[in-house]
Amino acid sequence: MAEMLELGEKISILAGAAKYDASCASSGSEGRHGKTGEGGFGSTFAAGVCHSWTEDGRCVSLLKVLFSNVCRFDCAYCVNRSSADVKRSSFTVRELVDLTIEFYKRNYIEGLFLSSGIFADPDIVMEKLIEVAKTLRTEAGFGAYIHLKIIPGAGERLIREAGIWADRLSVNIELPTDKSLQHLAPQKSGRVILGAMGDFSALNSQFEEDRRRSRFSPSGKNSAPLFAPAGQSTQLIVGASAEDDRTIVNLSSSLYRKFALRRVYYSAFTPVGRGYGKSDSRLPDIAFPPLIREHRLYQADWLLRFYHFSAGEILDEDSAFLDPHIDPKTAWALKHMDWFPIEINRASYEELLRVPGIGAKSARRIIETRRSRSIDLDGLRRLGAVMKRARYFVSAGGRFLERPEDPARIRRILADQDGAGLQLPLFEF
Ligand code: SF4
Structure with a gap:
């Protein structure tokens, strides 16, 4: 047939x-x-x-x-x-x-x-x-x-x-x-x-x-x-x-x-x-x-493959699911505020990768640029950092855009900034 x-x-x-x-x-x-x-x-x-x-x-x-x-x-x-x-x-x-x-x-x-x-x-x-x-x-x-x-x-x-x-x-x-x-x-x-x-x-x-x-x-x-x-x-x-x-x-x-x-x-x-x-x-x-869940898992996967995160850092014993409202790197940073601020003129490549808003490409550019001159916050933006996220987690020559103080407040501001437009699932286990 x-x-x-x-x-x-x-x-x-x-x-x-x-x-x-x-x-x-x-x-x-x-x-x-x-x-x-x-x-x-x-x-x-x-x-x-x-x-x-x-x-x-x-x-x-x-x-x-x-x-x-x-x-x-x-x-x-x-x-x-x-x-x-x-x-x-x-x-x-x-x-x-x-x-x-x-x-x-x-x-x-x-x-x-x-x-x-x-x-x-x-x-x-x-x-x-x-x-x-x-x-x-x-x-x-x-x-x-x-x-x-x-x-x-x-x-x-x-x-x-x-x-x-x-x-x-x-x-x-x-x-x-x-x-x-x-x-x-x-x-x-x-x-x-x-x-x-x-x-x-x-x-x-x-x-x-x-x-x-x-x-x-x-x-x-x-x-x-x-x-x-x-x-x-x-x-x-x-x-x-x-x-x-x-x-x-x-x-x-x-x-x-x-x-x-x-x-x-x-x-x-x-x-x-x-x-x-x-x-x-x-x-x-x-x-x-459950598209949001799929999206967050892709972001977590990215952290595993390119950002030197271990599975246990992305989701520890107390967390079964990725936060649907915030990307997993920002979620990690908000749980580890004692790590921040990262001084962009001194931080290692691995430390820069931990900063929300700084990707692998910007981290490489920062290291490269630092060889010839120091970087200010405006320069950081020009090197490709997403300042709406990075602003809470970095300093440049000791200067801040925002002091990294209140994780609950930062979370409220950043929540759902990259999930907009995705259909939220009506059913979760
Ligand atoms: S997923 Fe299962 S049912 Fe579907 S094609 Fe593959 S083996 Fe067959």
Whole structure:
């Protein structure tokens, strides 16, 4: 039946089915024309085009599709679950290769993001994804970005091969604990998912070592292949299960440490199950996805990756959730007023990073500028500091804009300054 569908209809089904995977940065976004993407010039959503960012900060458009939305699993939160009443379809390898090349030639896309429902044994599904990537690279000479999903349960041999053809691989952890997986996605297992991440990092180290050795070979040419040069990432759904933010931040921190993940993507739980078959009583009854919570988790993640914060500093034993009204760095600063003011003409790079309103770029500029002259408060603004936040936490040559005295007052002034416009969730655990 699936083969009888027109290609256009397949694209619409399989691109629509892929849009809730957040490991591609623009997933699930509504754009200017709503979730359906219908109507309006420049809308690419219906055709499955999403946007992502490369390691060097470029924004690229990707064709984001599933190979198949047929799935044996019945994950409660997923629109493609086996019990959902949705139209099913699958591409052939040839269709997907031709489609990617055609879209690329027309400048619609700069790469491919490919996942799939588990329509057969994990090795068989993984082989299909690899075949698409390999055919694109070897037959069509496609040199653009390819992101492939690792199908949990696929063997190490297949992860190795996927990494040879793809730029990035990802395996979704989906839920923060095994208990929640058992509850909402009983056919999945944390052990298998973490096992795939472990296989990736072991292979990555092996390939790096081979390349290092090959640099010193007599020919001087590096002939060892690259392995997924854009690394691995994962996605966590926020708000479908009862875990608090501390559990999530701790988990992310340990994934970054153990598996050298490039990114953890957080995806606010969207009640997509409604309208696709029976509603599931295991899921929370929410009116809106918890977008503020997702936003704060991304900020906390930023602190872990770029600001030298530990998970325990972001959320200590007394705090289960990130403050919805204030960003986590400011929340930390308000709890540690004894750290401030920071004298910007003397502080180390690490100390500057702790100041709300001073980012990594401004901290670097401050250190650079200080080599030739001292910086006053006006100069600090010119170096990129956001003074509406930084003003309470710094001094320059002993001068203050505001003395850092009353954290409750500062909190009142700064609360919600960067959350404006986000839809507040009506349901919280
Ligand atoms: S395995 Fe679960 S999350 Fe993945 S497509 Fe199937 S039902 Fe959806």
